[in-house]
Amino acid sequence: MKGKTITVENLVRKFSMKVLAGENLEEKMIVQSRVHRPGLEFVGHFDFFPTERIQVLGRKEINYLHKLSKGERKLRIGNIVNYHPPCFIVTAGVEGLTYLTQYCIEEGIPLLATNKPETTTEFITKLDAYLVKQLAPEMTIHGVCMNVSGIGILLRGHSGVGKSELAHTLIGKGHRLVADDVVVLKKLSQQTLLGTHDEKTKEFLALRSVGLLNVVRLYGRKAFQEETRIALDIKLTKWQKDDLNNELEHEPEYTEYMGIKIPTIEIQLQPGRDVAGLIEAAANNWYLRQQGYSAAEEFMSRIEGEFSDSGQ
Incomplete structure (x- = not known):
């Protein structure tokens, strides 16, 4: 019996995603099935933050970030990127995300965006199913x-x-x-x-x-x-x-x-x-x-x- 890993590059190819930030994607390893939406973490609750999971940002998370002041936004995002999750995936459009792109470039964290017109829940369902099989x-x-x-x-x-x-x-x-x-x-x-x-x-x-x-x-x-x-x-x-x-x-x-x-x-x-x-x-x-x-x-x-x- 053996466990498996997949790379962020595998993920990009499988789901035809855009790469907004990140280099050497073939070296970025994913070891945890299931993904996470960092809603609680953005407001400062990190007691149960699954740092090894892919972090998915949907419309709720992106709208929340857009409404923050520049200083508050830097604090909220900085608290998460400091844990260096394997990657971020945005499902709600990439307009106005230059600040998030910059933070990911600075920390060397891949930032990806979906291409297909589907809800965040639909994408997470497909991604979870893929990860469970690949990492089983x-x-x-x-x-x-x-x-x-x-x-x-x-x-x-x-x-x-x-x-x-x-x-x-x-x-x-x-x-x-x-x-x-x-x-x-x-x-x-x-x-x-x-x-x-x-x-x-x-x-x-x-x-x-x-x-x-x-x-x-x-x-x-x-x-x-x-x-x-x-x-x-x-x-x-x-x-x-x-x-x-x-x-x-x-x-x-x-x-x-x-x-x-x-x-x-x-x-x-x-x-x-x-x-x-x-x-x-x-x-x-x-x-x-x-x-x-x-x-x-x-x-x-x-x-x-x-x-x-x-x-x-």
Whole structure:
């Protein structure tokens, strides 16, 4: 698992922003997800000032600064720039901001401005989502990641067990490939694990005896998805007749990734067995359980009902 950083230059390119002040943007690092609007700080409250976050100035903040006297404005802005946040972003237009530009130049703090006609809230929502994904702790695993009926699934197993071939079968059934061979997992929150590719293998599926396939070129855009929230972890193992679990419902198992527990099931492989169909069933059954339904519980209630009726 590793944390990540991005540069202010990455931010400028991603959101097509104007650079009003700042040099060597590729050296200015952003390490904190989520942004901050320094309203309280402008009036002197610094008890909880998140200094490592991007500072966003919307119409309220800019109008407040414009109304201050020159000396008061210098004091208010100076109190914030002294903490050297990674950058300031203005979303309310840049008219009359020469004083802010000058302060940022003097302190070496990048000052950026948005180009698109959107509200500050809309921009912050997009920026927060981008930062959370880019700065999320991540790890890589060997396997395949699929989106099956809208549900993110990891397929794991020893090399050569047939993970990629199974993914190809699922694509033929209308499901989507996310990543083959190298799966990147990102921890977005304490409950959310995102699966994606590592860019190099994007859209590629490697099949033994056939070679490398580009699933988008072969089957269209519907065959591929950039990322998916992981809900199920499926282990593909060799057939062991005596190990098959035939209970109505067994104790759930989990695999932990970066502190997040993912429900895990084992599917044994055997020639002629419809493993793709079993994965579809597992995905749909997981969805029903999220809605509060259990087939095993309904079955047992029917049996108990029969015994109750026969005892009358």
